[in-house]
Amino acid sequence: MSKAQFGSGALRAATVAALMIGASLATASAQDAPPLPIDTPAPVAPVAKVPAVVPPAGALMPEKVPLTDYWKSGLRFESADKDFSLFVGGRFQFDTVGYLASREVHDNIPGTNALDNGVSFRRLRLDIGGTIYKNIDFYTQVDFANGLLLTPNSTRTGNATYPTDVWVTFKELPVVGNVRVGNQKPLYSFEHLTSSRFLTFLERSLGFDAFAEGFNNGFEPGITVFDNYADKRGTWGLGLFKTTRSPFGWNVGTNEIEVNGRLTYLPVYEDGGRVLVHVGVGGASRDLDDGAARFRARLDARNSPSSLSPLIADTGTFNGTRQELLIPEFAMVAGPFTLQAEYYASWVHNADTGTAANPKPRGTVFLQSAYAEAAYFLTGEHREYNREAGTFGRVVPKERLDWSRRGFTGYGAWQLAARYSYLNLAAANGGVVNDLTLGLNWFLNPNMKVQWNYFLADRQTNGPVGNGLIQGFASRLAIDF
Numbered sequence: 001m002s003k004a005q006f007g008s009g010a011l012r013a014a015t016v017a018a019l020m021i022g023a024s025l026a027t028a029s030a031q032d033a034p035p036l037p038i039d040t041p042a043p044v045a046p047v048a049k050v051p052a053v054v055p056p057a058g059a060l061m062p063e064k065v066p067l068t069d070y071w072k073s074g075l076r077f078e079s080a081d082k083d084f085s086l087f088v089g090g091r092f093q094f095d096t097v098g099y100l101a102s103r104e105v106h107d108n109i110p111g112t113n114a115l116d117n118g119v120s121f122r123r124l125r126l127d128i129g130g131t132i133y134k135n136i137d138f139y140t141q142v143d144f145a146n147g148l149l150l151t152p153n154s155t156r157t158g159n160a161t162y163p164t165d166v167w168v169t170f171k172e173l174p175v176v177g178n179v180r181v182g183n184q185k186p187l188y189s190f191e192h193l194t195s196s197r198f199l200t201f202l203e204r205s206l207g208f209d210a211f212a213e214g215f216n217n218g219f220e221p222g223i224t225v226f227d228n229y230a231d232k233r234g235t236w237g238l239g240l241f242k243t244t245r246s247p248f249g250w251n252v253g254t255n256e257i258e259v260n261g262r263l264t265y266l267p268v269y270e271d272g273g274r275v276l277v278h279v280g281v282g283g284a285s286r287d288l289d290d291g292a293a294r295f296r297a298r299l300d301a302r303n304s305p306s307s308l309s310p311l312i313a314d315t316g317t318f319n320g321t322r323q324e325l326l327i328p329e330f331a332m333v334a335g336p337f338t339l340q341a342e343y344y345a346s347w348v349h350n351a352d353t354g355t356a357a358n359p360k361p362r363g364t365v366f367l368q369s370a371y372a373e374a375a376y377f378l379t380g381e382h383r384e385y386n387r388e389a390g391t392f393g394r395v396v397p398k399e400r401l402d403w404s405r406r407g408f409t410g411y412g413a414w415q416l417a418a419r420y421s422y423l424n425l426a427a428a429n430g431g432v433v434n435d436l437t438l439g440l441n442w443f444l445n446p447n448m449k450v451q452w453n454y455f456l457a458d459r460q461t462n463g464p465v466g467n468g469l470i471q472g473f474a475s476r477l478a479i480d481f
Contacts, residue, residue, distance in 0.1 A: 264329075301474030384396065
């Protein structure tokens, strides 16, 4: 055998021997290890973990933030550190209304709809809001019940949704405290800034309707700066708005700016708010939209959507340049007893109540209104006061009404109320109204109530017809969350 042949055979023999030894070792290892399921993948060597990168303070957090859901007078979601939150809410108020008046008054009431019985949704709103990154609040609310648009030939009206509160608030800012931008309530009037969910009567006073509602549903686009002081014994706020007579949160025009503000204080605050005295003052100075003014008031109960309801007083549209508004306010809580009052003073400058063909310059026209109301809880509750906003809040019954097939438990909260309201628009041909309203409220639970109102209004116009008494009976079923 040659050396080449010997080397080749030796190499083959060595290779075969190595394979046999490897197979023997593999078989022994397999016999010692527990059997694996048929579908078990082959083991993979572990990979070293990479430390998580923690972003610096203030940086955008890439990870998901878990929110816990719960119910607190509505559906709420909140992160553990409370830096993020979300709520989904809404309200509806269903009214049934009936009127009594002489034929002369009935036939001479201004407004789109007649002084007839009716049913309607006074409010139908959905909203969503919350907090992001601790110091930014947001809120969006739309109303589905009172927005109406005329067809091009003005023969029919159609429902249209429109914004109420739509804003963003930057909280806890240095020096100024809080800044809110968007469609919001101007900073004046205790009854205006108290939510419609928490009103004692079906409607706010005649003065609110004439001077604060302003054909924009009480909301305007603007920016406000506000905060608390004296350990939340008081509030202050200043606002800059675009004057508008539209409920859709917009307007165009040269200047047409409104500046408003409000200052409140609690000289008495005891027993967690069961005893308190609130005093405050709000006001505004605004350019009139398109140099025109109109002040009107609807009845204490409305038989149809707000823009169609009959009017109890109306100046009609007249010319002017600016309006000033001053509203001092007072409220008191003494256990189950509540007292609330406000005065509205309005000045319209360079007023002309005539026409282009027959002008009637009036100089500065002064118009005014006032109301006072008292309420008493028969079941011992008291009005909750919101120290952040300087307004009344939600009524929470001591014992809510519950029921099952076997019967009822609890009785909710029961409240009696009375209000006198006065409105004088005579200086602009709008007449004078004196109005008495009586109310009975039944709060089934913190989210639902039934209200009954009776009102008696004396209407005296600047003309020879339409003067006299109007009576109204109304009920409301309301729920909010």
